[in-house]
Amino acid sequence: MSHIALFFRDFTQHFRDRRLVTVFIFGISSGFPWVLTGSVMSAWLSDEGLTRSTIGLFGMVAGAYSVNFLWSPLVDRVRIPLLTDWLGQRRSWILCCLCIVFVATLSMAFVDISSQLFVVALLALIISITSATQDIAIDAYRIDILAENESDKISAAAAMATSGWWTGYALLGAMPFYAADIPGIDWPDVYLALAVIVALLIAYVFFAQEPESNREHVHAQLEQQYQQQLCKHASILPRWVNIVIAWLGVTIVEPLRSFFARNGVKTALALLAFIFLFKIGEAFLARMSIVFYKEVGFSNSDIATFSKLGTAVLTIIFAFLGSLFNSRFGIVKGLFISGVAMAASNLMFSWIAVAGPKLSLYALAILLDGFTQAWSLVAMVAFISMLCDRAFSATHYALLASLGNLGRTLLSGYSGVIVDDWLHGDWSMFFILTALMVIPSLVFLFLIRKRLYQLEQQFHENVKKAKG
Numbered sequence: 001m002s003h004i005a006l007f008f009r010d011f012t013q014h015f016r017d018r019r020l021v022t023v024f025i026f027g028i029s030s031g032f033p034w035v036l037t038g039s040v041m042s043a044w045l046s047d048e049g050l051t052r053s054t055i056g057l058f059g060m061v062a063g064a065y066s067v068n069f070l071w072s073p074l075v076d077r078v079r080i081p082l083l084t085d086w087l088g089q090r091r092s093w094i095l096c097c098l099c100i101v102f103v104a105t106l107s108m109a110f111v112d113i114s115s116q117l118f119v120v121a122l123l124a125l126i127i128s129i130t131s132a133t134q135d136i137a138i139d140a141y142r143i144d145i146l147a148e149n150e151s152d153k154i155s156a157a158a159a160m161a162t163s164g165w166w167t168g169y170a171l172l173g174a175m176p177f178y179a180a181d182i183p184g185i186d187w188p189d190v191y192l193a194l195a196v197i198v199a200l201l202i203a204y205v206f207f208a209q210e211p212e213s214n215r216e217h218v219h220a221q222l223e224q225q226y227q228q229q230l231c232k233h234a235s236i237l238p239r240w241v242n243i244v245i246a247w248l249g250v251t252i253v254e255p256l257r258s259f260f261a262r263n264g265v266k267t268a269l270a271l272l273a274f275i276f277l278f279k280i281g282e283a284f285l286a287r288m289s290i291v292f293y294k295e296v297g298f299s300n301s302d303i304a305t306f307s308k309l310g311t312a313v314l315t316i317i318f319a320f321l322g323s324l325f326n327s328r329f330g331i332v333k334g335l336f337i338s339g340v341a342m343a344a345s346n347l348m349f350s351w352i353a354v355a356g357p358k359l360s361l362y363a364l365a366i367l368l369d370g371f372t373q374a375w376s377l378v379a380m381v382a383f384i385s386m387l388c389d390r391a392f393s394a395t396h397y398a399l400l401a402s403l404g405n406l407g408r409t410l411l412s413g414y415s416g417v418i419v420d421d422w423l424h425g426d427w428s429m430f431f432i433l434t435a436l437m438v439i440p441s442l443v444f445l446f447l448i449r450k451r452l453y454q455l456e457q458q459f460h461e462n463v464k465k466a467k468g
Contacts (some may be wrong), residue, residue, distance in 0.1 A: 018151070019145045020160045022208045026138045027164020028099060028172070029201045035173040037062055037124045039308075042290045042302070043177065044187040048113055052291055053420050061125040065402065068132040072398030073251040075136045077219065086211030090141040095205045097134035101127055102198040108191035119138035139401065140394035143385055146414075155331075158381035159323035162374060163237055166315040172197060174308030177300045218391040222250045227424060244383045255395035261457070262389060271387065276403040277441035279376065292349070292427055297357035298356035306359075306366045314370025322378040331383045332452045335395070335445060338376035343438040345369040350431035380404060386456070 018362040045055045075093050079085075104126045113120050142157055176190045224247035235444035251465075260268045293303050348365035355361055388396040423429050445452075 003201030014444075017156075018318040019209060020153075020157055021246075022156050023142050023202050024160040024164040024167075025201075026094065026141060028168035029094070029164075029204075030131075031165035031168030031170075032133050032172055032197065032201065032301050033101055033127055033134075034062075035176065036101075036108070036191075037127050037131075039122060039173055039192065039290050040170075040187070040194070043180065043294070043303075044113065046291055046294055047180075047187070051420070055291060056390040058098070058121065058124075060120060061441065062128045064125070064129040066137070067393070067402060068136055069399040069402040070467065071133065072136045072190045072395045073392075075133065075140065075398075076215070076255075076392060077247075077251045085204070089215075090137050091205055091208055091210050093137035094134055094203065096140070097130045097137070098198060098202045098205065100130040101134070102195055102202060104130070105191055105198055106195040109188045111188070112186075134316075135401070136394050139397040141211060143388055143390065143393040144213050145209070145399065147212075148390070151287055154385050155323040155378065155382045158326075158378045158385065159319045160375040161381055162319040165377070166312045166373070168198075170308045170312030170315065174304040174312070177304035177308060181300045189210065205214040213390070215391055215393075219250050222254055223247060226250065229385045230264040239376045248456060249405050255389075255392035255399075258389045258392055259399070260394055263387070266343070267448075267451050268456075270444075270451070272400070272403055272446050274441060274448060275380075275384070275400055278335075278380065278438050279342070279404055280375040280441070289349075292353070296352065296427075298362065298429050302357075302359070302362070306362050309372045310363070310366045311373065314367060318371045322375040323382070325375075326379055328381055329385065330453070330456055332449060332456060334375060334379035336381065336442070338372060338379055339438055339442045339445065341368065341372040342376060343435040345372045346431050346435035346438070350397050350428045350435070353427035353431060420424075 019111060028344065031242070041058070042055055045058060050058075070171045076089075077087065080092045083095065085093060086092070104123045107123055108120070109179055111119050111123070124460075136410050146153055146157060164189075176187075176194065179185050179190050179193065180187065223243075226249045230242045230245060263271065290303065293307065294300075298306075322334060325337075345365065345368035348368050349362070352361050352365060382399055384400045387400060417429065418433070419425060419430050
């Protein structure tokens with residue numbers, strides 16, 4: 001048997017691991033809230049006659065995904081009374097967040113958007129904040145569930161997480177658009193059905209396995225060191241003050257110190273800059289894509305078939321191919337390929353803007369977009385996971401992922417303004433602009449490639465040591 005065949009056989013065996021099935025289901029829980037506040041919300045607002053600028057700005061409620069690192073240390077450290085002892089640190093946070101998302105989604109079904117737009121925005125904000133908090137726990141779960149000597153499964157776990165996310169966002173997200181075209185069904189009815197899906201995701205949490213971790217032991221040791229230092233230099237402080245300062249130090253200071261100590265200050269800053277720049281162009285495209293499809297002339301069913309079902313199926317397929325490529329040739333090369341594909345897919349949408357609602361072009365654009373989504377997500381998820389310290393996995397992943405989401409949420413909220421005010425409705429030029437936005441990140445990736453190769457090599461050497 002050839003080396004490639006052996007590698008393929010060994011790699012596919014990873015997906016038989018039951019824990020990765022849980023990673024997939026939790027990926028659905030992570031992607032589905034984007035349906036509630038993203039594509040379905042945009043379609044609902046569009047059908048109600050709101051302007052493109054308003055729809056774009058309305059999407060800024062998802063800014064929580066960009067700043068969830070601010071409270072991510074709490075997910076690492078704070079124990080939820082009763083639930084944590086029963087379910088564990090990660091599952092208790094996931095369960096609480098899903099319950100809040102369920103209540104907010106159910107409330108959407110009983111709101112009149114024409115007269116209660118503020119209430120809709122508030123519920124969308126609650127869903128975004130809660131879902132962003134849930135993402136912290138889910139990402140940490142994915143990292144913690146694999147032992148350190150199983151880190152060779154990191155790309156497989158990234159593929160399962162990506163496939164789950166797109167199953168929740170696109171496959172399940174297609175259902176509302178099909179339902180919206182059924183006579184007698186309106187958007188509040190759709191949100192009632194979406195709440196049922198959230199309830200099913202809640203039920204699965206009780207069947208998941210809680211990761212084993214020495215995180216609390218490491219935190220306790222660090223707190224003890226802090227208290228010893230405080231007693232030496234601030235002995236006049238009451239003991240309870242020392243305890244509080246030590247807890248805050250381990251919760252807030254140590255995750256940052258650990259990240260910069262592991263990578264070096266210059267490399268750490270370079271990594272943060274690259275992650276921020278990488279998907280800005282795609283973020284601007286995604287925010288306006290549903291509005292674009294409807295204005296060009298595609299029906300809700302067309303959108304559901306191509307942008308939801310088509311993209312989801314292609315993304316799941318390419319996610320596994322991408323994880324296979326990353327395991328064989330490296331994550332950094334995977335990032336380069338996905339960046340080039342990202343620019344190409346954006347140009348395809350520019351072609352549709354000129355040619356009109358041709359389903360053949362739409363299908364080709366979705367093919368490229370599915371490849372881009374999958375390849376970039378798998379590479380980025382695996383890349384960020386590789387950089388995390390397991391003692392602070394929730395904090396580190398949230399810090400890095402939130403930078404990647406910054407353009408996707410806050411900056412992309414101005415995408416409608418760019419189309420309306422800057423480009424005067426010129427969709428073709430808008431998509432050309434989003435393609436050009438990819439170039440700075442590729443240049444930056446090229447400049448720091450040698451250091452990234454070193455980090456990747458060091459990571460694989462640590463895996464071999466842990467196994468041996």
